[in-house]
Amino acid sequence: MRALRDRLRLVYGAPGAESHGHPIAELVLTVLSQSTNDRNRDVAYFRLRDRFADWQAVREAPVDEIEEAIRPGGISKVKSARIKSILLAVTDTSGHGLALDWLAQRSVPEAQDYLTSLPGVGRKTAACVLLFALGMRDVPVDTHVSRVGTRLGLFRPRAPFDEMHDEMLALTPRGAELELHMNLLRHGRRTCHARRPECGDCALARMCPSAHTFEGATRRAAGAGGR
Numbered sequence: 001m002r003a004l005r006d007r008l009r010l011v012y013g014a015p016g017a018e019s020h021g022h023p024i025a026e027l028v029l030t031v032l033s034q035s036t037n038d039r040n041r042d043v044a045y046f047r048l049r050d051r052f053a054d055w056q057a058v059r060e061a062p063v064d065e066i067e068e069a070i071r072p073g074g075i076s077k078v079k080s081a082r083i084k085s086i087l088l089a090v091t092d093t094s095g096h097g098l099a100l101d102w103l104a105q106r107s108v109p110e111a112q113d114y115l116t117s118l119p120g121v122g123r124k125t126a127a128c129v130l131l132f133a134l135g136m137r138d139v140p141v142d143t144h145v146s147r148v149g150t151r152l153g154l155f156r157p158r159a160p161f162d163e164m165h166d167e168m169l170a171l172t173p174r175g176a177e178l179e180l181h182m183n184l185l186r187h188g189r190r191t192c193h194a195r196r197p198e199c200g201d202c203a204l205a206r207m208c209p210s211a212h213t214f215e216g217a218t219r220r221a222a223g224a225g226g227r
């Protein structure tokens with residue numbers, strides 16, 4: 001894993017960011033990111049923040065008002081209901097009102113257990129909150145990280161997402177959580193594409209058991225496209 005991290009660092013640098021300290025905001029942002037791109041997610045998020053004074057106001061608002069605010073982010077009916085039910089659930093269960101800062105005082109497994117007990121919150125969303133907002137040791141495994149990691153042999157083929165999260169955390173050197181997440185994601189977007197990975201130009205090819213195994217399929221797809 002250290003060799004992989006170092007190789008990715010040569011290509012993409014070593015991304016570093018301080019945790020931002022706003023776990024409720026991260027939770028809502030991650031819900032808004034589902035099935036859309038970063039731009040639409042951000043438009044929806046800032047419309048929501050403009051429309052309501054604070055998270056308590058979002059929690060108390062009728063769902064259709066939340067839905068209207070976040071419409072540019074897509075599937076707004078589902079997301080608005082989810083956001084409201086999460087904010088209500090946090091208020092009911094945290095023992096600290098509508099706040100999640102207290103998670104920083106808990107162990108990572110305790111914090112994961114609490115977050116995944118919230119409605120519609122899975123391991124990826126929990127990992128985003130713990131890593132990006134609170135600087136805790138967790139690694140979000142999204143669609144890019146899961147695809148690249150599976151091709152690199154980090155994960156069992158067709159492993160469920162919870163298993164990939166456990167495996168990723170076990171493999172990641174302490175302190176490299178953000179860097180590995182960011183750089184595997186970048187590699188998935190730029191080189192190790194879902195349909196046509198560019199193995200010929202890939203800096204990881206020599207350490208990747210899947211290198212060049214897609215080329216026949218890629219040629220066949222290209223041939224079919226030319227007919």
Ligand code: SF4
Binds near residue numbers: 148193
């Ligand atoms: S060699 Fe190919 S399959 Fe392996 S990481 Fe690079 S692009 Fe992905």
